[in-house]
Amino acid sequence: MxxxxxxxxxxxxxxxxxxxxxxxxxxxxxxxxxxxxxxxxxxxxxxxxxxxxxxxxxxxxxxxxxxxxxxxxxxxxxxxxxxxxxxxxxxxxxxxxxxxxxxxxxxxxxxxxxxxxxxxxxxxxxxxxxxxxxxxxxxxxxxxxxxxxxxxxxxxxxxxxxxxxxxxxxxxxxxxxxxxxxxxxxxxxxxxxxxxxxxxxxxxxGHARPELADTDALAALARWGAQNVDTSGVAGFKRLGTAALLTSQDAVGGLPTNNWSSGTMENAEAIGGERMLETILKTTDSCYACAVRCKRVVEITEGPYLADPRYGGPEYESISALGSYCGISNLPAIAHANQLCNMYGIDTIACGGTIAWAMDCFEQGLLTLEDTGGIELRFGSAEALVQMVKAIGEREGFGKVLGEGSQRAAETLGIGHDLVVATKGREYPAHMPQVKRSMALLYAVNPGGADHTVCEHETSYARFPEGMAALGLMDPQPANTLNPEKVRYALYS
Ligand code: SF4
The missing domain is CATH 3.60.9.10 (Aldehyde ferredoxin oxidoreductase, N-terminal domain)
Structure with a gap:
């Protein structure tokens, strides 16, 4: 074996x-x-x-x-x-x-x-x-x-x-x-x-451990990883979680905002990793044996939006989808909405993307209060976000329509087709294709639709030259370019 x-x-x-x-x-x-x-x-x-x-x-x-x-x-x-x-x-x-x-x-x-x-x-x-x-x-x-x-x-x-x-x-x-x-x-x-x-x-x-070829070498590698994580390319994730990406994505116009109508958000730092660290962060967490410890655990015990540490805390994709996609810069509300998604078992990206689509439709007069069951779906409304996540989780009222996702909701209602940001029915993750062109290619052709985990992101090409060279990738290209080398990058990474 x-x-x-x-x-x-x-x-x-x-x-x-x-x-x-x-x-x-x-x-x-x-x-x-x-x-x-x-x-x-x-x-x-x-x-x-x-x-x-x-x-x-x-x-x-x-x-x-x-x-x-x-x-x-x-x-x-x-x-x-x-x-x-x-x-x-x-x-x-x-x-x-x-x-x-x-x-x-x-x-x-x-x-x-x-x-x-x-x-x-x-x-x-x-x-x-x-x-x-x-x-x-x-x-x-x-x-x-x-x-x-x-x-x-x-x-x-x-x-x-x-x-x-x-x-x-x-x-x-x-x-x-x-x-x-x-x-x-x-x-x-x-x-x-x-x-x-x-x-x-x-x-x-269980207690079964499969046989390894060289247990000592693997242990030495694990120790090396733990000793070097603070000076590695993922040190920022250890300190701030993937929420560290909020402000850097915003700086390059890559933070999807107001249903993807902009790549920057006013006051993006209000929902970034530093702000979380200063306010609602209770502790950090890890996956099994991972030295990066990028997972955030938040706690909010007072105010309109509570958060129980048992449900963890929002990471970059969830903060963006439930936050900037919807024009919301209220971090406690985003943390609470993230918790609701974990309680009900809902994809935060699809949920935030679909609510952002509905907010866009509402702002443009394509949806009315009668359609939404009285929820004023305005960009920036934390109250509407939380109400809508609950309605989707319960699959009641307008939540029943939105629980199908933005593309199917547009088809059912016959509105807002050109405001849907999805491929094959799947809402985009929080990486603007304009500034990540290899990712854009895979958003378009991946069998399951837009997915940010199917290839390395553009920034990794220049940041991890040794690893990329091992894949035969030795010619980093600008992030916002799509050319044959970027296609190779998408394919091989
Ligand atoms: S394994 Fe878990 S803790 Fe480690 S980097 Fe990945 S998501 Fe973060």
């Missing part, structure tokens, strides 16, 4: 209620390695042409990588792959946290979910074993509550839980998968896919 793996993939047939372990050979692992590549393999193998993304024939894969569970920073990641109910194409969604490493420790390299359960269930995977358990009592509850309930039922506080939230149960199209109540596979509607299978959650726990 290839080092770093257990050589075991768990297959769960929810229709039949059966669980089987596949033991692929080394060639399989060397070909697909893990993550979205492995997920794509199972999607193509098991999903028939024209399958309904929300039907039992869709195949949902949860895959980790060869280094997941080792002490190398940035590798406790899980890729969730399925046919997306948003793009209706093959799609993958990424998240970090402790769940990915714990899945590896449970004795499996990935889980493939087939079919649909006749009743609500959750999957419990532990030390090479797996079972389906009744999830009826977990329905309709917020994510932290569900996590607590599963840990209490199984009597182990260290269990990691990935779950669909109440939004997915109600049918919100851009529903997410949430682990640790604040790490999110947000993109592509993967929460709705899992909910459509009557699968509420996947709980993992």
């Amino acid at each position: 290839a080092y770093g793996y257990h050589g075991r993939i768990l297959h769960v047939n929810l229709t039949a209620g059966t669980l089987e372990t596949e033991q692929p050979n080394e060639a399989f692992y060397r070909t697909y390695m893990g993550g979205s590549a492995m997920g794509a393999y199972y999607l193509l193998k098991h999903t028939p042409k024209n399958a309904d993304p929300l039907g039992p024939e869709n195949t949902l894969s949860l895959m980790v990588g060869v280094l997941t569970g080792t002490p190398i920073s940035g590798n406790s990641r899980v890729s969730v792959t399925a046919k997306s109910p948003i793009s209706e194409m093959a799609d993958a969604s990424e998240a970090g946290g402790f769940w990915p490493a714990e899945l590896k420790f449970s004795g499996f390299d990935g889980i493939v979910i087939h079919g649909k359960s006749p009743t609500p269930v959750y999957l419990w995977v532990h030390d090479g074993q797996a079972e389906l358990r009744d999830a009826t009592a977990l329905l309709g509850r917020f994510t932290a509550d569900v996590e607590d309930a599963i840990r209490a039922e199984l009597d182990d506080k260290r269990i990691q839980v990935m779950q669909t939230g109440p939004a997915a149960e109600k049918g919100v199209r851009f529903s997410a998968l949430v682990n640790n109540a604040n790490r999110v596979n947000g993109r592509g509607g993967m929460g709705l896919v899992m909910a459509s299978k009557n699968l509420k959650a996947v709980a993992v726990r």
